Amino acid sequence: MEAKKMRIVFMGTPEFAVPSLRALVEAGYRVVAVVTAPDKPAGRGRKLHESEVKIAARELGLPVLQPEKLKAPEFVDALRALQPDLGIVIAFRMLPEVVWKLPRYGTFNLHASLLPQYRGAAPINWALINGDTKSGVTTFLLNHEIDKGAILDRIEVPILPEDNAGTLYDRLMRIGSGLVTRTVDRIAAGETHPLPQEPTDDSDLRPAPKIFKEDCRIDWTWKGDRILHFIRGLSPYPAAWTPMFRQSTESGSAKIFSARFEAYTHAAKTGTVESDNRTYIRVACADGWITIDELQIAGKKRMQVRDLLLGLRDINDYTF
Known part of the structure; x- marks a missing residue:
């Protein structure tokens, strides 16, 4: 079957899925509908918030479906009426079998890791947290288990020393869009060999579970x-953080976005803060000092340390 004649249903919600949707449409692939999360109240005014995928779909002139329940008969009937040849899922909910089996050629997912490593919700964050030197994107066929379907294709990407979760996210998002169109072409041409x-022994695998606030606390x-x-691995979002203590009393917290390490020139109790009150803040850890470059103290803006110290003269009174 010709790739650009395939009737594609695209399913996704966040920004990570948007470049792939745009790449498909701009290259002339036939996206017959987009499925995304229902609008949800957000912000102080609790106004309805549309997903990034919905906003992009509207700009591209595509019909949008927003089911509350993926097993709802009316949603399944609407999908069936579209007569899809292929389903594509990127950062969406777990699909029921009745949905992922419906397209003629099945449904594939784009995942931001080199499967089987880093199955789960936060593969980019965990690859960096674990100090990996490579990551990548993988397309695989959906089945009954999360992130365990047969692999269709993948692209390996080096993790650069200067990368954080934000820069790696952007790179994998861009590279992933190319992998999606390549996978569609190979499926249409009958050139895929699902692997x-x-x-495997789970002890050989690194998981990538969802990250919560308490998971982001630094242990000095x-x-x-x-x-x-x-x-x-947590910069810029959700951000590593530390409580701040003054005279042994907790008095706020700070998110840390970038830092450097230097081995000890003199030993200090972990969590000890040192600063010249002009150019640097550093914190003692097990084997040296973490010199902070960018942070955000609760109630203040995110800023460079030099800028923060212009209005904060008592940082040496704190411990982290």
Whole structure:
């Protein structure tokens, strides 16, 4: 079948899915509908918030479906009426079998890791937190288990020393859009050879579970390299953070977005803060100092340390 005649249903919600949707439409592929999350109240005014995919779909003139329940008969009937040849899923909910089996050629997912490693909701963050030197994107066929379907294609991407979660996200998002169109072409041409993800000992795999606020707290008893990987893997969002103590009383917190490590010139209790009150703030860890470059103290803007110190003269009174 000719790739650009395939009737494609695209399913996704966040920004990560948008370049792939645009790449398909701009290259002339036939996207017959977009499925995304229902609008939800957000912000102080609780105004309805549309997903990034919905906004892009509207700009591209595509019909949008926003089912509350993916098993709802009216939604399944609407999909069936579209007579889809192929389903594409990027950063969406787990699909029921009745949905992912419906397209003639099945449904594939784009995942931001080199499967089977980093199955789960936050593969980009965890690859950096764990200090990996490579990542990538993988397309795979959906089945009954999350992120365990047969692999169709993949692209490996180096993790650069200066990368954080934001820069790696942007790069994988862009590269992933090319992998999506390449996968569609190969499916249409009958050139895919799905490779089952063989059963493995789970101890050989690194998971990528959803990250919550308490997971982002820095432990200053860790070694410096581990702390730097942790900060990079959570920057700019959701951001690594630390409580701030003054005279042993907790008095706020700070998010840390970038930092450097230097081995000890003199030992200090972990969490000790040192500063010249003009150019640097550093915090003692297990084997040296974490010099902070950019942070955000609760109630203040995110800023460079030099700018923060213009209005904060008592940082040496704190511990982290």
